Amino acid sequence: MEILVCVKRVPDTAENEIVVNSKGTDIERGDLVYSVNEWDNYAVEEAIQIRDNAGGSVTVVTVGDGDAEEILRREMAMGADKGILLSDDAFNGSDGKGIAAILKAEIAKGQYDLILTGAQADDGAAQVGGMLAAMLDMPYASLVNKIEIVSDKVIKIGREIEGGNQEMSEIDLPCVLSIQTGINEPRYVGIRGIRKVASVEIPVHGAGDLGIAAGSVGAAGARVKRVDYFVPPMGEGAEMLEGSTDEIAEKLIELLKSKGGIK
Amino acid sequence: MTQPIFAYISHKNGTADDSAFELIVAAKKIDPAAAVTAVVCGAGAELDAVCSTMAAVYPDVWKVSNPALAYPNAEVLRGVLVSILPAGAITLAPHDTFGMDLSPGLSIKLNAAFVPDVVGIEGIDGANLKTIRQEFGGQVSTHVLCDISAGAVLNVRSGCFLSDDSKASGSVTDKSGQAGDCKAKRRFLEVVAAEVGDVDITKSDVLVSVGRGIEDQENIGIAQELADTIGAVVSCSRPIVDAKWLEKARQVGTSGKTVKPKVYIALGISGSFQHLGGIKGNPFMVAINKNPKAPIFQVADIGIVTDLLEFVPELTDKIKEMK
């Protein structure tokens, strides 16, 4: 099974407070810690497990700038066989459709049976997988939390739906699946693993290599554009308890008692 | 604006989803004068029941009946929508597990722009529709301009456009003849119900809920001890279940349990909409989080900015002393 996994480098929200810059044009990126999008790690782990059972290879691909290479190496340290970086100034400012179009152009150069993405990334859009599938005319399933290989033509999948119920389907290959967290337990990657792949060559493909017309992607091609970042007014918000730990604890206990929170 | 607006109606067992009553409110925010049509796809008597409910809310209802639509398969429904929707349509769908499955691909096939997870609509500005979205788990918001000149698909977050008791005496038009062959490369098999756990968190009046801020599996004992001391049950956010630190039956949220406690104590939970979507009945909510900007503070009644790993054991000790 030839598997491609689309990954994205994102600010790690578990490590950072996200703050809007003074002009509202972006978030403060100076001190951000970046990592692989949480959902993508599950997708790569799943791909590696399928390859280990069914044979084939795992390629990880990302659209990004030079810094994005580090996450490809991280996923290769996890066990992906190959990384591809899609990078070009013409890609800057792409909307979801633009990113999907860039990925599509790369996919058209290869032969993949299974294409995985994370269910969503830092912008919570959950769009690239579904767009990519439609562009490739491949079947698609989102929020996949189970994959069972049936044959080289069809697989069985579970989608996580409301209430944590699981919708089981059969889907023809090749297909695109977006992977939900919890499908597996992504393996740990140590410094040593990363060092091992530090000098592996990662090809970089630009708009010219991919045959993408200037203006069809990037800011010029985008029909959906983010114009600013802002923090909405707090509204009522919570009453914040302040003071020494003792004082706060005492106040909280009073409140909990009055609301029936202490039995 | 002269573009027609369509709302995809989700329904189950003959009952329309809450989103059906919210999408018409969102549509009116795009254009108060727009003609808004509810698209209801399905099969049998259940479909007719939903169509008549919708005719009391939407001025126009399009019904598509086919046995292949008895269970909503996004690939089949995409084909149906592509064949019945006019060019330039603005299509609204819920940003739920079905809308996430349907809409991105639908936008490509309609050659329309796509805006996912819309939480606000500010109206038309030239060729653009101005919408509001959130990023980074709700920590920041953004204004997003969407060029709607060739149509658009919008996935709308639940609870952001509250039902306004829209009334209509709409007519139902049968579009079944245009549904196409309803074939798909993805075939639905069955729904497997979520596993049942040892503890039923929906039965408890008081929940101590842990999120990723608990940092380590061992620290869950801190929350358990507080819960034992006050007579509460421990529940959690999704990452705790993903990490296999607690069982799935303890997860609160759209893909977990819906709870209705009197008191909800959130420890190290940021307050994503999927988590909050599982908390109903407006409980007295206490949030303990070390990030003063955590979105949970916008919905909690009481907020405490502190390291829970230090604060919670002290709180538990104090309650024990008093008892």
Ligand SMILES: Cc1cc2nc3c(=O)[nH]c(=O)nc-3n(C[C@H](O)[C@H](O)[C@H](O)COP(=O)(O)OP(=O)(O)OC[C@H]3O[C@@H](n4cnc5c(N)ncnc54)[C@H](O)[C@@H]3O)c2cc1C
């Ligand atoms: C389709 C779909 C369905 C989903 N369904 C659900 C669902 O049902 N339930 C659910 O919960 N999520 C669900 N999610 C995931 C959701 O989007 C969030 O990722 C998740 O809720 C975040 O959990 P969290 O708040 O525990 O973690 P985070 O967002 O990482 O927040 C951790 C918080 O802990 C704080 N913190 C860290 N350390 C400390 C400390 N020492 N003391 C105090 N505070 C600390 C941080 O400031 C932060 O605010 C779903 C996602 C998708 C895409």
